[in-house]
Amino acid sequence: xxxxxxxxxxxxxxxxxxxxxxxxxxxxxxxxxxxxxxxxxxxxxxxxxxxxxxxxxxxxxxxxxxxxxxxxxxxxxxxxxxxxxxxxxxxxxxxxxxxxxxxxxxxxxxxxxxxxxxxxxxxxxxxxxxxxxxxxxxxxxxxxxxxxxxxxxxxxxxxxxxxxxxxxxxxxxxxxxxxxxxxxxxxxxxxxxxxxxxxxxxxxxxxxxxxxxxxxxxxxxxxxxxxxxxxxxxxxxxxxxxxx
Amino acid sequence: xxxxxxxxxxxxxxxxxxxxxxxxxxxxxxxxxxxxxxxxxxxxxxxxxxxxxxxxxxxxxxxxxxxxxxxxxxxxxxxxxxxxxxxxxxxxxxxxxxxxxxxxxxxxxxxxxxxxxxxxxxxxxxxxxxxxxxxxxxxxxxxxxxxxxxxxxxxxxxxxxxxxxxxxxxxxxxxxxxxxxxxxxxxxxxxxxxxxxxxxxxxxxxxxxxxxxxxxxxxxxxxxxxxxxxxxxxxxxxxxxxxxxxxxxxxx
Numbered sequence: 001x002x003x004x005x006x007x008x009x010x011x012x013x014x015x016x017x018x019x020x021x022x023x024x025x026x027x028x029x030x031x032x033x034x035x036x037x038x039x040x041x042x043x044x045x046x047x048x049x050x051x052x053x054x055x056x057x058x059x060x061x062x063x064x065x066x067x068x069x070x071x072x073x074x075x076x077x078x079x080x081x082x083x084x085x086x087x088x089x090x091x092x093x094x095x096x097x098x099x100x101x102x103x104x105x106x107x108x109x110x111x112x113x114x115x116x117x118x119x120x121x122x123x124x125x126x127x128x129x130x131x132x133x134x135x136x137x138x139x140x141x142x143x144x145x146x147x148x149x150x151x152x153x154x155x156x157x158x159x160x161x162x163x164x165x166x167x168x169x170x171x172x173x174x175x176x177x178x179x180x181x182x183x184x185x186x187x188x189x190x191x192x193x194x195x196x197x198x199x200x201x202x203x204x205x206x207x208x209x210x211x212x213x214x215x216x217x218x219x220x221x222x223x224x225x226x227x228x229x230x231x232x233x234x235x236x237x238x239x240x241x242x243x244x
Numbered sequence: 245x246x247x248x249x250x251x252x253x254x255x256x257x258x259x260x261x262x263x264x265x266x267x268x269x270x271x272x273x274x275x276x277x278x279x280x281x282x283x284x285x286x287x288x289x290x291x292x293x294x295x296x297x298x299x300x301x302x303x304x305x306x307x308x309x310x311x312x313x314x315x316x317x318x319x320x321x322x323x324x325x326x327x328x329x330x331x332x333x334x335x336x337x338x339x340x341x342x343x344x345x346x347x348x349x350x351x352x353x354x355x356x357x358x359x360x361x362x363x364x365x366x367x368x369x370x371x372x373x374x375x376x377x378x379x380x381x382x383x384x385x386x387x388x389x390x391x392x393x394x395x396x397x398x399x400x401x402x403x404x405x406x407x408x409x410x411x412x413x414x415x416x417x418x419x420x421x422x423x424x425x426x427x428x429x430x431x432x433x434x435x436x437x438x439x440x441x442x443x444x445x446x447x448x449x450x451x452x453x454x455x456x457x458x459x460x461x462x463x464x465x466x467x468x469x470x471x472x473x474x475x476x477x478x479x480x481x482x483x484x485x486x487x488x489x490x491x492x493x494x495x496x
Contacts, residue, residue, distance in 0.1 A: 008350040016338045019379060079334030083395070086300055088323045089351040241318065242304045244263060 001092045009089070009097025013071070014104060023067070027105060031059040031113040032120075039121035052123040053204040054177045056113055056132060060106045060140035061197060062168050068102055068147030069160045076151070081239070091236045099144050099232065106140020107133070127207040131217060135207065138224050139200045145231035152238035171197035176205070196227035253278040253403050253434035254299055258308035261294050268294045269457040272308070276436060276452075281429045283448030284438040285481065291457040292438040293331060296405050299436065300328040313402060324352050327396035331407040333388045335395055337381035341372050344380060345394050352399035362398050369424055370394045371417065386412045393421075403434045410444065422447045442477035453484060460484050 017023065035055060042048045075081045084094060110133045117123040125132065150167055154160035174184070174192040181192045181202075192198045203220035206213040254276040261269040268291045276282050284292050297303035298310050301318020310317035313325055335344045345363045354362050367373045370390040375383060380391055393409050410418045422444070425435050429449065437448070445451055446465050453460040453468075461468065461484055469475060472483040 004355075005351060008347065012336070012339070012343070012347045015343055016336060019338045078336075079330050079332060080336060082302060083328065083330065083334045083348075084351065086302060086323060086326065086328050087348070087351045088320075088353060242302055244304045 001090050001096075002088075005089050005093040006096045006100065009093055010100035010104075013098055013101035016071075017101070017105065024105075027063055027067070027109050028112050031056075031063075031109060032116040034059075035113060035117050035121060039117075039123075048121070049124045049208065050205075051177060052117050052121065053125070053132065053208040054175070054201045056110070056117060056136055057139050057200045057204040058172060058175070058177070058197065059113060060109055060136050061143035061146075061200065062164065062172075063109065064102050064106055064140045064143035065147040065150070065168055066161065066164050067105075068098060068144040069151040069154065069163060070157055072098065072148055072151040073154050073157060073160045082243070085239065085241045091239045094239065095148060095232050095236050098148060099141055099228075102144040103137060103141050106144075107137050110136030110140065123208070125208050126211050127209075127213040127217075131207050131213065132204065135200060135203045135217065135221065138221055138228075139197075141228050142196055142200065142224055142231075145228045145235065149231045149235040149238070152235060168197075171195045174198065175201040177201060196224050199223040251278060252276065253280075253313060254436070255311040256298075256308065259295075259298060259305060259310060260307040261291075261298060261303060261305050263294060267457070269298070272457065272459060274452065274459060274462065276434070277450060278313075278434045279429055279432050280449035281425050281435045281437060281447070283445050283451045284436055284454060285442065285445055285451055285477075286440065286454035286460075288440060289456075290454040292454055293407055294457075295454065296328070296407055296436065296438060300326055300405050302328075324399065325402040327399060327401035327404045329393050329396045329404075329406045329409055331411075333385075333392035335380055335388065335391045338379060340377050340379055341383070341391050341394075342367070342376040344391055345398050348395035349398040352401075354399065362400070366394045366398045369397060371420065386414070386417070389413070390417075400433070402432075404428065404436070406435065406437045408438055408440070410439065410441070418444075442481055445477040453481060455485060455488065458488075460488055 035052065038052065038055060039048045114129065114132050114136065118125060118129060146167055150163040151160055154163060174188060174195055175197045176192070181189055181198060184192065199220040203217045206216045252275050256272060256274040259269055259272040272295065284295065286292055294303060298305055299312060299317055301322065312322055315322050342363060345366055346359065349359050349362050367376050370393055372387065372390055372394065375387060380388055383391070389409070389412065393406070396404060410421055413421070425437065429435055448465060450464055451468055452462050463471070465477070468477065468480045472480040474480045474483055
């Protein structure tokens with residue numbers, strides 16, 4: 001592991017993304033459109049105030065999951081990954097380089113989406129706004145880490161995209177967005193307890209309802225952080241310097 | 245640069261490689277000299293790429309040993325010393341030529357002015373200075389493979405392993421690249437260059453002819469012509485293949 005090489009890799013990934021302006025526009029604009037739609041749909045009801053923040057936590061994870069898994073799959077298929085693994089670049093440098101680059105993208109997305117939800121759509125937030133952005137960035141990292149892991153199991157880009165419903169939708173359904181987690185059947189409640197998105201959404205909900213959410217949110221973020229480290233560690237096991 | 249004093253860049257003993265269920269290299273032993281351009285020749289499917297992958301250390305092997313610059317192939321200490329260029333270009337299409345070369349220079353440890361200098365020098369060597377700021381995906385196939393070559397040249401590795409680096413290039417560029425390979429060898433670098441174009445054989449210091457995973461011959465270009473009583477490498481290769489087949493039939 002070498003921090004200079006990690007940063008060089010992150011810079012390279014960001015430079016690649018920069019040549020794809022449409023992807024950047026989609027990453028920033030689509031969440032705003034959907035948040036706007038949600039606010040409009042439920043205008044005059046308290047639903048948006050309950051679900052808006054959860055949505056802010058779900059977007060970064062979903063979008064960065066897809067972006068990262070396709071990007072790393074391309075890296076495996078083009079032979080650049082194999083080439084990099086013949087150089088002094090460590091597996092950890094590769095993984096963290098991607099994570100850092102996509103955390104930057106996630107921050108950009110979180111800033112724009114949060115600003116739009118609060119100031120344009122009038123989302124009521126009792127706690128500090130900056131904490132919403134922090135949780136969103138951690139969610140982006142979670143999506144990237146899961147995407148890096150999932151890409152190891154995909155042979156084609158079609159498969160990589162299909163992993164989104166497979167990895168993300170169950171978490172989306174069980175995260176407490178549709179029904180509070182403690183009102184689910186016991187088995188589903190237990191399952192939701194071991195899915196990282198549940199903790200991210202809990203953190204977002206706490207920030208909207210409590211003026212002093214630091215303790216609860218900190219604990220939730222620690223759990224999500226644990227999942228990120230686990231996913232990155234498993235993903236780096238799938239990078240092998242030798243192949244058949 | 246690592247010391248090449250022992251005289252061998254690569255020593256292979258009893259190398260055995262399976263790919264899928266196919267035995268690509270049954271039992272291969274070979275010494276490749278340091279400071280020379282070694283041509284690895286043979287028809288497609290003869291095991292050239294597999295042998296190169298074993299030398300670089302990215303190939304899982306069933307048995308035998310591969311020693312590169314005094315270390316087991318694929319050792320961490322070799323990662324700065326061995327440059328590998330795969331047959332299909334492995335560079336980033338959505339980065340400019342310069343950014344590609346810079347990144348691969350960066351990962352082998354170049355920084356600052358040394359990096360900029362190495363990138364500019366490499367751009368000249370592969371004749372892409374005019375295209376330096378174009379995205380690789382907008383280049384022709386031949387230009388793209390030169391970017392891939394540049395990505396290995398930028399770090400000036402002691403041993404360069406090049407899998408068919410001149411395929412699809414025009415004669416002028418091929419001549420220039422072979423002149424560059426010659427200069428690198430004269431400066432003490434070791435090169436292993438595969439090709440199935442036999443007329444490139446005469447530009448090598450030493451030739452290894454491979455067929456169905458077996459070394460048919462390991463000699464200099466002059467020795468090849470003398471042994472087969474031919475005047476061009478194509479005919480020489482055919483003569484060797486025929487001789488090998490006859491002795492195989494005689495044995496069975």
